[in-house]
Amino acid sequence: MSFSPSRQQLRQVFDLLLRDYGKQGWWPAEFPFEVMVGAILTQNTAWSNVETAIFNLKQAGLLSQRAMLQAKPERLAELIRPSGYFNLKTDRLNNLCRFLQDSGGECALLEKTTAELRDALLSVNGIGPETADDMLLYAFERPVFVIDTYTRRIFTRLGMAAGEESYEELRHGFEAGLGPHVRLYNEFHALIVRHAKEVCNTKPHCEQCSLVKICLMGDNCQREISGN
Ligand code: SF4
Incomplete structure (x- = not known):
């Protein structure tokens, strides 16, 4: 199973989440x-x-x-x-x-x-x-993209991942798509966690989600609501 999103696809998700939530200021620690x-x-x-x-x-x-x-x-x-x-x-x-x-x-x-x-x-x-x-x-501020259950959930629902990829396949997919950018990875992971907790929860609130227009699951939900 391969996960190979383009830089444009990933940046679109990042930009929409950043617009919604702003900078997250992770990791909350002093040293x-x-x-x-x-x-x-x-x-x-x-x-x-x-x-x-x-x-x-x-x-x-x-x-x-x-x-x-x-x-x-x-x-x-x-x-x-x-x-x-x-x-x-x-x-x-x-x-x-x-x-x-x-x-x-x-x-x-x-x-x-x-x-x-x-x-x-x-x-x-x-x-x-x-x-x-x-x-x-x-x-250590190294360019390594963190994968968690929230990342897997959101990118599977978006239709960019199949959901069966290994941890390493997902990590390599993000890193290949985005290139090595510590600050971008830092912010992107934090935004994914925030979005999964607040909107793309176990039961997703697609009606509140700014990713709905680019989301496979969100698109299906909209079709069901509109009866198309
Ligand atoms: S549209 Fe729905 S399923 Fe898609 S990312 Fe948003 S909340 Fe999650």
């Missing part, structure tokens, strides 16, 4: 390590829960690699409890911290090529493609 922690904590939970967990870590003085490695796992788990799966995520945070320590820290990782850094992140237990790509794009 790269906070982005990496957030990328793990947001696995299978809403961002509002992550915000509470991160607030707890900050209040406890544990939002640093060194402090986290020195903290007792039970203490860490209690602080991140609001993000769900807190024991699993405690292990994953520790895996991330050990990886950073063994790699010589974030600065040493900056020396790696994007492909090397991606492979290194993917070697950490608990970091899959979406989490690694969140880190690459938002913490």
